[in-house]
Amino acid sequence: MGIFKNNKIRGSIVNNEEFYFMEFDQDSAKPISDGIPLNQFLTEVESDLIPDKIRHKKDNYILIVPDYWLGNYSFQFQTKKRSLVETYIERKLNAEHPGDPEIKYFFDYSNFRTEQGDMGFYVYFLQEPKSIQLYQQCIKYKLAPAFITAPSLIWERKLTQVVSDFAKGGKLFIYLTSRECFLYFFFSGHYLFSRNISFSNSEIESSEKLATLTFEINQSLYSFSQKTKSGMDQIYLLSTVPGQGYAQNLAEMLDRKVLELDNQEQDREMEALEYLGPAGYFTARDLAPSRKLLNVVNKQAKTELEWRPIQIQGIAIGICLLLLLIGQWIFVWKWFPYRHTYNIKSGTMSKNEIVQIYHRYNDSLELLLQEGARISPQNTLIKVAQSTPKNIRLKKMLVEIEPNPSVSMEGISKSQGPDQFKDSLSSLLTNLKSRFQGIKTLNIKDIDFEIDKESKDLSVNTYRFKFKFNLP
Amino acid sequence: MKNKIIKRWIIVGIMWIGALFLAYWNGEITKQTKRIIEQEEIYKLENRSFKSQSENISKIIKKAENLYQTVDAPNIGILILEKKLHFLASNYRLTQINIKIDQTKKSESSALLSIAFNGSLKNTIQWLTALQRDFPYIIVRGLEIIQEPSKKQAKFKVSLNYRYRIVSSGKVI
Secondary structure, eight states, rough: GGGOOOOOOOEEEEEEEEEEEEEEEESSSSEEOOOOHHHHHHHHHOOOOOHHHHTTTTTTOEEEEOOGGGEEEEEEOSHHHHHHHHHHHHHHHHHHTOOOOGGGGGGGEEEEEEEOOEEEEEEEEEEOOOHHHHHHHHHHTTOOOOOEEEEHHHHHHHHHHHHHTTTTEEEEEEOOOEEEEEEEEEEEEEEEEEEEESSTTTTOHHHHHHHHHHHHHHEEEEHHHHSSSEEEEEEEEESSTTOOOHHHHHHHHHHHHHEOOTTTTTTOOOGGGGGGGGGGOOOOOHHHGGSSSOOSBHHHHHHHHHHHHHHHHHHHHHHHHHHHHHHHHHHHHHHHHHTHHHHHHSSSHHHHHHHHHHHHHHHHHHHHHHHHHSSSHHHHHHHHEEEOOEEHHHHHHEEEESSSSEEEEEEEEEESSSSHHHHHHHHHHHHHHHHHHTTTTOGGGGOOOETTTTTTTSSEEEEEEEEEOOOO | HHHHHHHHHHHHHHHHHHHHHHHHHHHHHHHHHHHHHHHHHHHHHHHHHHHHHHHHHHHHHHHHHHHHHEEEEEHHHHHHHHHHHHHHHTTTTTTTEEEEEEGGGGGGSEEEEEEEEEEHHHHHHHHHHHHHHHHEEEEEEEEEOOOTTSSSSEEEEEEEEEEEOOTTTTOOO
């Protein structure tokens, strides 16, 4: 992930009513331009003031304002739910600063547990009216800062990393330069207030400096005790002035232990950057990742900041997905026409022709089966002829093949008496039944018969009969 | 600031809608291609099976085609048929041949006709067998036999159905 890490952070510092464009790299803070009087920056309408380096690279732009621009207070609240806490803070800021309705949008907070275990919050907000004006001016210059913070809040994070028990009790951090001294008071790891002591003459004797410092520290410690109802546990000193032994001398004068922090930036020429105030000490290492800093920028910018990585990831994944799918589409699309022209290439009979032939084949087969099932008239005649006994003569016969296959017969039988006639009929029926399947139910009772009284032959009886049966 | 968030969401939305659309589109094309491949496989099988059975299929189709006579006009077909039937009946020593066409029952593909004659049962059966063999487009619908006591020969009346297909430039067989 190292390659995605931005090694340089661009931003601005406001110090002593001057506005500086800065570039923070891994080792130092570098001013890009000379300081612009803050009032000029706030009133200027031309955007020529913005250096090209900033104009073209203004992502994650950070604005470091003086500590005194920052107000803070703490309160206890029953819930940790973000929406409720933020609504409460907004309402409170609005009530306390009715003249500046914008203030309620520029805050950040951190939570803590009281000794009783209740939930508490430290709220930091931009109390300086100029700060809102500055923010709006930045937007006008299309330089909307993603982060607004102050040295005190940056120190808070830096000390949390450096001092192991920073989150316990009261802590005083002294940042000493040749021109100024900054006192930062923390309680339970949270910034409370700060003091700025300027030395009128940088060449002032160190003993006089120490006396001034001791006096200010004692005053502030009293104020700290009143605010926190607690004593100061530890004092830390970070001096950019080399080899003066301030920590030891200060400890003697305060009659307290003063721990001198290791100045990691001692190789740098800090004196040249002292005009930037404590913010000049910071490097990109102190500011990154900026998300972890307390950020008093307005709510919308924060929302944008929160959503930005998700949106960028969404866009990046979307692009990858689109590229993959476009690739797939090209592959499939190129493949598709080949399949489509298969018939032409193969030079065989087309699918439609085969289907048509199969249809014709099926129709033909059906027709032939129907023909095969048709009753043969000559076979019917042969079967009837073979079934007829010698003493029976057919006079009329009707063979119907369509639509209802059937045979109607009319004939005469010359018999000695009814018994012989009955035998003849039985013989006829038995023969017919054996030759025509499906006429098993045909019986003598289905046959109409009568004696032919007009017959001239008196030696035998002539019987007329007729019947009909269906062909299967 | 708010616009920037909205713009980014719009870009994200367009990207993902585009991706979804493409995924759907590709899915459809893939499905279609798959279907075509399957059809091609079926077609290949059908083609192979068709090639192996084509002789049999042709025979069946030809045989079924013979069940209808192709004619330019039904009346011409009937006229020729009448002559042929008369000739066939004479060949089997059937006498007093009388052929009648039922003009009321004529349709686009069939006509009803009847043939009456005198003859023996044996000759009539032989004639019926020849009729079925040589005239597959003629169906016997029914027949009536009347045997008069004094006469040796019986009277026959056979109802026939003549099937045909009209073709614009067909040759009457």
